[in-house]
Structures are given as C-alpha cells and as structure tokens.
Amino acid sequence: MSNPISKEVTETKSESLLREIMSGTPLRIALSAVLAFMVGAIFMAAFNQDVVDSYATFGSDPMYTLQTAWDTIVNGYTSLITGSIFNPNGGDAVSMFRPITETLRLGAPLILAGLGISLGFRVGLFNVGGTGQILMSLLGVTWVSTRLSMPFGIHLIVALLVGVALAAAWGGLVGLLKARTGAHEVIVTIMLNYVALYLYTWFLRQPNLLLEHGGGGTPKSDPPAVTAQLPGILGPSFNLHIGILIAFAAVVVYWWLMERSTIGFRFKMVGSNFHAAKAAGINIERTYIWALAVSAAFVGLAGVNQGLGQSGGLTASINGNIGFDAITVALLGGSRARGVLIAGLLFGAFKAGGPSMQLVGVSPEILGVVQALLVLFVAAPPLVRAIFRLPKKEVK
Amino acid sequence: MAKIVVTPGMFSGVEAKVNWKTPIVTGAFSLLIIFAFGLFGKSGDVTFQISRTKDAWFVPNVIVSSAGFSLTLGLLMLAISGVSVWLTFKNSKTPVWLVLIYGLLGAVALLAWLAAGGVVPTAFILGQAIALAVPIILGALGGVMSERVGVVNIAIEGQLLTGAFMASVVGSLTHNLWIGLLVAMLTAALLSMALASLAVKYLVDQIIIGVLINALVIGITNFLYSEWLAGSGDTANFPGTFPIVKIPFLSEIPVIGPALFETRATVYLTFVLVPMVWFLLFRTKLGLRARSVGEHPMAADTVGINVARTRFWWVTSGGAIAGLGGAALTIGNVGAFGREMSGGLGFIALAVVILGRWQPFYVAASALLFGFAIILRIWANQVSPGIPTDFITMIPYLVTLVAVAGFAGKVRAPAASGQPYIKG
Numbered sequence: 114m115s116n117p118i119s120k121e122v123t124e125t126k127s128e129s130l131l132r133e134i135m136s137g138t139p140l141r142i143a144l145s146a147v148l149a150f151m152v153g154a155i156f157m158a159a160f161n162q163d164v165v166d167s168y169a170t171f172g173s174d175p176m177y178t179l180q181t182a183w184d185t186i187v188n189g190y191t192s193l194i195t196g197s198i199f200n201p202n203g204g205d206a207v208s209m210f211r212p213i214t215e216t217l218r219l220g221a222p223l224i225l226a227g228l229g230i231s232l233g234f235r236v237g238l239f240n241v242g243g244t245g246q247i248l249m250s251l252l253g254v255t256w257v258s259t260r261l262s263m264p265f266g267i268h269l270i271v272a273l274l275v276g277v278a279l280a281a282a283w284g285g286l287v288g289l290l291k292a293r294t295g296a297h298e299v300i301v302t303i304m305l306n307y308v309a310l311y312l313y314t315w316f317l318r319q320p321n322l323l324l325e326h327g328g329g330g331t332p333k334s335d336p337p338a339v340t341a342q343l344p345g346i347l348g349p350s351f352n353l354h355i356g357i358l359i360a361f362a363a364v365v366v367y368w369w370l371m372e373r374s375t376i377g378f379r380f381k382m383v384g385s386n387f388h389a390a391k392a393a394g395i396n397i398e399r400t401y402i403w404a405l406a407v408s409a410a411f412v413g414l415a416g417v418n419q420g421l422g423q424s425g426g427l428t429a430s431i432n433g434n435i436g437f438d439a440i441t442v443a444l445l446g447g448s449r450a451r452g453v454l455i456a457g458l459l460f461g462a463f464k465a466g467g468p469s470m471q472l473v474g475v476s477p478e479i480l481g482v483v484q485a486l487l488v489l490f491v492a493a494p495p496l497v498r499a500i501f502r503l504p505k506k507e508v509k
Numbered sequence: 510m511a512k513i514v515v516t517p518g519m520f521s522g523v524e525a526k527v528n529w530k531t532p533i534v535t536g537a538f539s540l541l542i543i544f545a546f547g548l549f550g551k552s553g554d555v556t557f558q559i560s561r562t563k564d565a566w567f568v569p570n571v572i573v574s575s576a577g578f579s580l581t582l583g584l585l586m587l588a589i590s591g592v593s594v595w596l597t598f599k600n601s602k603t604p605v606w607l608v609l610i611y612g613l614l615g616a617v618a619l620l621a622w623l624a625a626g627g628v629v630p631t632a633f634i635l636g637q638a639i640a641l642a643v644p645i646i647l648g649a650l651g652g653v654m655s656e657r658v659g660v661v662n663i664a665i666e667g668q669l670l671t672g673a674f675m676a677s678v679v680g681s682l683t684h685n686l687w688i689g690l691l692v693a694m695l696t697a698a699l700l701s702m703a704l705a706s707l708a709v710k711y712l713v714d715q716i717i718i719g720v721l722i723n724a725l726v727i728g729i730t731n732f733l734y735s736e737w738l739a740g741s742g743d744t745a746n747f748p749g750t751f752p753i754v755k756i757p758f759l760s761e762i763p764v765i766g767p768a769l770f771e772t773r774a775t776v777y778l779t780f781v782l783v784p785m786v787w788f789l790l791f792r793t794k795l796g797l798r799a800r801s802v803g804e805h806p807m808a809a810d811t812v813g814i815n816v817a818r819t820r821f822w823w824v825t826s827g828g829a830i831a832g833l834g835g836a837a838l839t840i841g842n843v844g845a846f847g848r849e850m851s852g853g854l855g856f857i858a859l860a861v862v863i864l865g866r867w868q869p870f871y872v873a874a875s876a877l878l879f880g881f882a883i884i885l886r887i888w889a890n891q892v893s894p895g896i897p898t899d900f901i902t903m904i905p906y907l908v909t910l911v912a913v914a915g916f917a918g919k920v921r922a923p924a925a926s927g928q929p930y931i932k933g
C-alpha cells in the first residue's frame with residue numbers, strides 16, 4: 114500500500130477537489146446506475162430475436178443491425194418507464210396513472226422487508242432469513258384470515274399482529290442461537306428459511322389446519338376473508354391498497370427507532386463497535402436477540418402485505434422471493450430510512466414495468482441483471498472506482 | 510524436567526470441557542425411534558431388496574418385521590448414545606464416524622418404518638441419493654477450498670447455476686459434453702475469481718459479494734433462458750447426458766454395485782475429487798500453506814506465504830469444482846437446463862460445509878444425508894401416502910442447525926474465515 118503522506122504532498126488543489134467529487138456517494142451511485150443499465154442494454158440488444166435475425170445481413174447492411182439493436186434498447190427502457198411511472202398512451206386517466214400505483218403497490222413489501230434487513234446491517238448482523246420470516250408471518254396471517262371470523266378492521270389488525278409476532282419470534286430464535294451458542298446468523302437464517310418453508314407447506318396440507326375447503330393434493334389455503342384483506346385506497350379501478358401506507362409508516366418508525374431512540378442507539382453501538390459497546394455495559398446477547406426480532410418484525414410486515422394484499426388462495430410461493438430482494442434493497446439504500454424507501458420504490462418500479470417490457474418483446478428478466486449489477490457496483494465502491502479509474506478515498 | 514501432559518483443547522483455545530449435547534441429542538432420537546417406529550410402530554413385514562435378479566451374486570431379499578427391526582436398530586442406536594455418555598464422562602469427544610454409523614442406523618429404521626408391508630429398493634435409493642448428492646458434494650468441496658483459505662463463499666448457488674447453464678448450452682452447441690463440462694468449470698472459476706478479487710484485493714464484504722453474485726447469475730440465466738433457450742431449445746439446450754458406464758465385476762456387488770459402479774462420468778469424477786481435495790489439503794505442503802492462511806493469515810504472511818495469491822487461487826479452483834457440480838445437474842443427470850434449476854442446492858452445500866466440518870470426507874457424508882432426505886421424500890410419497898414428508902425433508906436442515914449450535918463438540922470454522930487480510 115502506498116504511503117498516504119507522500120501522496121498528500123504531491124497532490125495539487127484541483128486533484129483534491131476532483132477526489133472530493135469523485136469519491137462522493139451520489140456520483141458513485143449515478144455512475145453505478147449508468148453502468149448497470151448499460152450492461153442491461155447490451156444483453157437486451159445482443160439476444161433480441163430481431164437483432165439475432167439481422168446478424169445474417171450484418172456484412173451487407175451493418176446499419177440495419179445497429180438500428181434494430183438501438184430500437185430494442187429504446188423500446189425496452191421506454192416501456193419500463195411507461196409501465197412503472199406514467200403511460201401517456203393510456204387513453205383515460207385510470208390507465209395513464211395506473212403504472213405509478215402499481216410501482217407503489219409492488220414497492221411496499223420491498224420497503225418493509227428492506228427496512229428489516231437494514232436494521233440487521235446496522236447492528237452488524239446479516240439477516241438472510243427474510244424468506245423464512247415472511248413464510249412464518251404468512252403462516253399466522255393465513256390462519257387468522259381464513260380460519261377465524263371477526264368484524265372488519267379488527268380482523269385485519271389481529272392477522273397483522275399474529276403474523277408480525279410469529280416472524281419476530283422466528284427472528285428472535287436466530288438471535289437466541291447466536292447469543293447463546295455463537296452460531297453464525299447467516300447459516301442459521303438460511304436453514305430456518307427451509308424449515309419455515311416445509312413447516313408452512315405442511316400446515317397448508319392439513320385439512321383441519323390451513324388447507325382450502327374441498328382442496329386436494331396441492332398445499333393451498335382459502336382466500337383471506339374480505340374482512341382481513343388490506344382495503345384499497347384509490348377505488349376499485351386501482352389495485353393499490355393500504356400496504357403502501359403501512360410501508361410509509363414503517364419508514365418513519367424505522368427512522369425514529371434508529372436515529373432518535375435509546376434502543377436504536379444501543380443497536381448502532383453494537384454494530385459499529387462491538388467491544389466498546391460491551392465495555393459500556395450493553396448486554397450484547399440481549400441486543401442480538403432484540404435486534405433480530407425487530408428486524409424480523411419489519412420483514413413480517415412484508416409477509417402480511419403479501420398475504421392480505423390480494424384476494425386469491427395462499428401458497429408458499431406467495432413470498433415472491435422478497436426475502437432475498439430485500440437484501441439488495443437494504444444494500445442499495447445504505448440501510449438508511451430514506452435510502453430504503455427510494456431503493457424499494459425503484460425495484461418496485463422494476464416489477465411493475467416488467468409486463469409492459471414483455472409486450473414489446475423484451476424479456477423483463479433483464480431487470481434482474483440490472484438490479485444485481487446496480488447493487489454490486491454500489492456495494493463495492495472499489496469496483497466502480499477501478500472501472501472509471503476514479504481516485505481512491507483517503508486512507509486513514 | 511516436568512512431564513508435559515497434553516490435554517484436549519490445550520493448543521486450540523477451544524474449551525477443553527466436552528459438552529453433553531451429543532449424548533443428549535442422540536439419546537433422545539434413539540428413544541424416539543424405539544417408541545415411534547419400534548414399540549408403537551407399524552405392523553407388517555418389510556422386504557429389503559438386496560440383489561437384482563440378473564446379478565451374478567444373488568443374495569436373497571431380507572424380510573423382517575418392520576416394528577421388530579426398527580426396535581433392534583433403535584436399541585443399537587441407544588447403545589451408541591450409551592458409548593457417547595461414557596466418552597463424555599471421560600471428557601473426550603464422540604468420534605464423528607460413530608455419529609455417522611448412528612445416522613445410518615436411523616436412516617435404515619426410517620426406511621423400515623416407511624415401507625412396512627412393502628419393498629425397499631435398497632440399491633435404487635442409495636444410487637439416487639448419491640446422484641442427488643453429487644452437485645451438493647461438489648459445491649461444498651468448492652466451499653471447503655475457499656473457506657479453508659479464509660474466504661466465505663456464499664456464491665456456491667451461483668456457481669452451480671452457471672455450471673449447469675454453460676454445460677448444457679456449450680454441450681448442445683458443440684455436440685461434445687466434455688467441452689461443455691470444461692467450459693462449465695472455467696466459467697464458474699471465472700465467477701469465483703470475481704468473488705476472490707473483490708474479497709481479497711478490494712476487501713468488499715465477502716457475504717455481500719456472494720449474495721450479489723447469486724442474484725446476478727440468477728438474473729442472467731433467467732434472462733438468457735426466456736430470451737434465447739426457450740425459443741431455440743432444440744439447438745441450444747438439448748445436450749443429452751453422459752452415458753451410464755458400468756464397471757465390470759464391481760457393479761455386480763449387491764446394493765453398492767449398482768449404486769456406485771454403474772453411473773455417469775460426473776459421479777465417478779466426484780469419487781476421485783473428494784479424496785483428492787482431502788489429500789491436497791491435509792497431506793501436501795500446498796494444503797498446509799492454504800490452511801495456515803485460513804487460520805492465521807498474519808503468521809502465514811510472516812513466514813513468507815503470499816496470503817492474497819493463495820486465497821485467490823484456492824477460491825478460483827474451488828469455483829471450478831462447483832462448476833463441475835453444476836454440470837452434474839444438467840449433462841450429468843437430466844440433460845437440458847431449466848430456470849433456477851439449482852433450486853437452493855448451493856445453500857445446502859453451504860450447510861454441508863459446516864456439517865462436514867470443512868473436511869472433504871465428512872462433507873461428502875453430510876451431502877449424502879441431504880441426498881437421502883430428498884429421495885426419501887419422493888419415494889415415501891409413493892410407498893405410503895399420507896406420511897408427513899415435509900418433516901422428513903426438514904430433518905437435514907434441523908440437523909445442520911443443531912450442528913451449528915454446537916452438536917458433537919464445538920464446530921470450529923477456520924479461524925480467519927470471512928475476514929479480509931490487510932498486509933500491514
């Protein structure tokens with residue numbers, strides 16, 4: 114490693130200004146986004162059927178191939194925007210504004226679970242157990258919403274509380290194992306994901322537990338009772354429900370918890386300096402258990418959103434891989450309340466825009482590549498610096 | 510000069526006191542089997558098929574009473590936990606091979622209980638368990654190689670998927686499965702190289718990089734599958750499989766013959782690779798250096814071992830082996846590539862690395878446990894519907910949990926696993 118002092122001496126003023134700008138987070142994120150979308154564009158163009166067909170005439174008419182490739186990219190990304198934000202060709206107001214409501218609807222669970230994973234990161238814990246915690250939440254939600262009958266409002270609240278409580282217990286168990294036996298939370302959470310999956314599936318198979326009435330071999334429950342479903346907020350022509358309001362509220366709660374509350378201070382202290390926290394008399398074991406329980410509680414809210422934000426029967430696949438997507442949300446959002454909100458909405462937009470990309474003949478799976486690359490570049494600052502030959506951050 | 514008494518744990522800093530988890534857990538399971546499968550088990554006989562009718566050495570089928578046989582096995586298992594109690598009193602650990610025998614007895618008891626009144630196709634189940642375990646074994650071997658030098662490899666899932674994809678596509682396009690296999694290994698090794706350089710050179714958090722590499726590979730293969738393979742499956746995704754090679758004489762041995770010596774190239778390669786990696790790690794200078802890098806990078810650095818380079822190449826070659834595991838999924842088993850076909854096997858491999866204590870032979874045995882659980886789930890649905898197969902499938906994950914939480918003494922990872930090394 115080069116000597117930082119000698120570097121400082123030789124550095125001119127303009128270089129240090131450049132470094133100031135280049136090592137800043139907003140620019141890095143912007144460059145990461147450009148890079149990720151560019152790689153996505155290359156994939157899109159290279160494997161599009163029309164472009165592949167034009168390879169045959171590439172020798173005689175190379176401009177045609179390039180034109181087709183360019184059109185594919187433009188069509189793909191344009192339809193992503195019209196599918197997720199605003200559709201000017203919708204005709205009526207409902208069709209024009211539906212895309213943005215879909216982004217909000219699909220972003221809500223990502224925000225909720227992203228907050229949970231973020232909380233873990235702030236305490237220095239890597240909660241990979243989002244899937245399991247969502248499934249446990251769904252277990253509670255399914256039981257309350259399909260097997261109990263209660264008045265409107267109360268039913269929803271009870272289902273929500275039971276789901277969150279089960280998820281929190283599942284997360285707290287991880288904390289307990291880590292605190293008591295030193296087991297690494299990554300392995301424990303991955304194992305518990307599978308245990309939760311098979312447990313939920315088993316419950317769904319039992320006619321006297323969760324299996325739908327008159328159901329057969331497929332593990333599926335009845336649809337949640339109408340009294341328990343998350344009510345819509347923009348009328349019947351939109352799918353948007355109060356899940357997004359829960360998500361907004363959760364962002365505020367997360368912000369208050371991590372930036373203003375005593376328990377949040379304790380969490381962050383353990384996360385930033387384990388030894389100092391211990392020396393200051395913080396009970397590390399108890400902090401681990403609480404941190405993972407609270408983290409899982411946020412993730413559990415995403416499970417509630419998944420289960421009650423729709424009106425079909427529930428299966429294990431309804432968790433929709435949100436547990437893992439939430440990790441990318443948390444990483445992109447830098448584990449801060451505002452960052453998670455923005456990242457969750459961005460990936461929600463990816464999900465909302467997928468179907469309209471499909472319509473113009475571009476596989477929306479490409480967004481998975483863009484999403485992974487974007488977060489990879491953001492989470493690995495040295496990588497982006499190496500690609501753009503940006504100056505290195507000051508070595509402390 | 511005073512005589513130095515060597516006590517267990519004296520050099521390792523691990524608690525010298527052996528804990529009581531092994532005898533308690535094994536004892537509890539023995540009692541469960543004695544009561545649930547034995548005393549209150551199912552009535553009826555169970556037939557263990559030993560030889561196939563065409564085999565040269567014909568051994569007649571073994572017919573036993575389901576409950577009685579399970580009871581006997583349960584008592585044997587109780588005896589093993591008795592030995593474990595005795596060993597713990599003497600303050601020494603229960604050896605792993607004893608725990609493995611214990612597990613085997615439990616598995617046979619489970620078979621006897623499941624198939625009461627029916628037939629257990631012993632060779633078929635063993636063969637399928639091995640075939641299903643091969644990708645897990647190879648993925649976990651890659652994990653062992655990387656964790657032994659101190660790099661946590663969460664990206665096994667991505668490496669398996671890459672290997673599966675490349676093997677199928679390149680195998681189809683070139684009409685040569687061996688080229689497909691080679692390219693699969695190379696691509697997965699490249700992916701591992703990315704992990705290694707980000708983790709070793711750029712010091713990015715290893716777990717985060719692993720998770721993101723998985724997400725990236727899932728994204729790319731999903732995209733290519735729906736945009737390309739789904740449309741031209743007959744040209745780009747129709748590789749065929751390695752032929753089943755029968756080793757003369759050996760394949761005639763009852764039970765293990767058909768399971769071990771009448772199978773595909775990928776499985777034979779696994780049989781070779783497991784002892785090879787073990788030998789490399791524990792019997793060569795190269796392996797000693799690698800392990801020292803994983804245990805104490807600064808000490809290794811001090812004696813002149815290049816920590817960064819060692820980590821880089823071990824992680825990369827581990828990736829190649831995981832890529833082979835991926836190829837075993839496609840051209841070593843079903844042929845064509847399917848969306849997200851690794852389906853979590855990479856995460857199972859991660860568990861297997863720990864369950865097998867970072868030791869290739871134990872890793873292979875642990876992977877077999879998972880393979881056995883998967884095939885049992887499929888088979889149990891056929892022989893006795895209504896069995897809660899979800900719980901059978903859950904067993905290996907629970908066993909891993911118990912292992913991570915301190916079953917059979919303290920499971921200890923390479924000391925520097927997951928920690929970047931910054932040369933001072």
